[in-house]
């Protein structure tokens with residue numbers, strides 16, 4: 613289901629616009645995705661979580677305070693309340709009027725721009741299963757994109773749910789503090805990629821991930837020098853807030 617192409621058949625190394633292009637436009641907005649596309653990336657990453665009335669919306673933090681004119685947990689607000697908020701002004705006056713998009717909005721834009729999309733499921737505590745269920749149902753109803761689709765999460769419960777509902781959908785297993793049983797989890801959820809934090813790994817631990825045969829993606833890589841090191845270690849793609857910098861060393 614869902615994918616326009618198997619995940620890793622696109623160009624390698626991949627440069628993935630993090631939260632769109634978070635250094636250049638308000639993160640996780642449609643403007644940030646347009647900005648990433650203008651730099652020439654093939655794929656963008658966004659974070660999805662649920663409103664109180666279970667609308668999947670695109671925002672990173674579990675509270676509204678840092679990036680919007682709202683306050684408090686996203687999960688305590690209805691979509692009607694959230695859609696009124698400004699999600700651009702805190703980044704810069706020129707971006708005032710940007711809104712928190714829904715997952716559906718992002719899919720429509722990625723289809724229009726022919727971009728690949730990595731949807732990170734970012735569940736509010738206790739909503740891991742439901743967030744995955746709802747995000748997947750939106751993805752399934754939307755149908756294929758022209759670019760690749762990858763669903764990822766730090767939440768093993770969300771990954772398990774996604775794997776059981778859509779076994780053919782490529783899943784990225786996001787690792788922050790590497791658990792001892794990471795390899796078993798990757799197998800259990802049928803991970804297509806391992807997505808690791810480059811600041812907490814060594815060439816040896818990266819080699820151990822690579823030995824599983826999965827393509828590796830690394831976050832959040834904001835200098836060309838570090839991206840080049842990772843590409844030289846065989847990393848297939850990086851998430852970056854600065855797509856222009858990294859594209860220069862990815863060619």
Ligand code: G3P
Pocket residue numbers: 630657659672732764786807831832851
């Ligand atoms: O998916 C890579 C990266 O986005 C994970 O970290 O905190 O930026 O969502 P975070």
Ligand code: CA
Pocket residue numbers: 657658659732
């Ligand atoms: Ca993310």
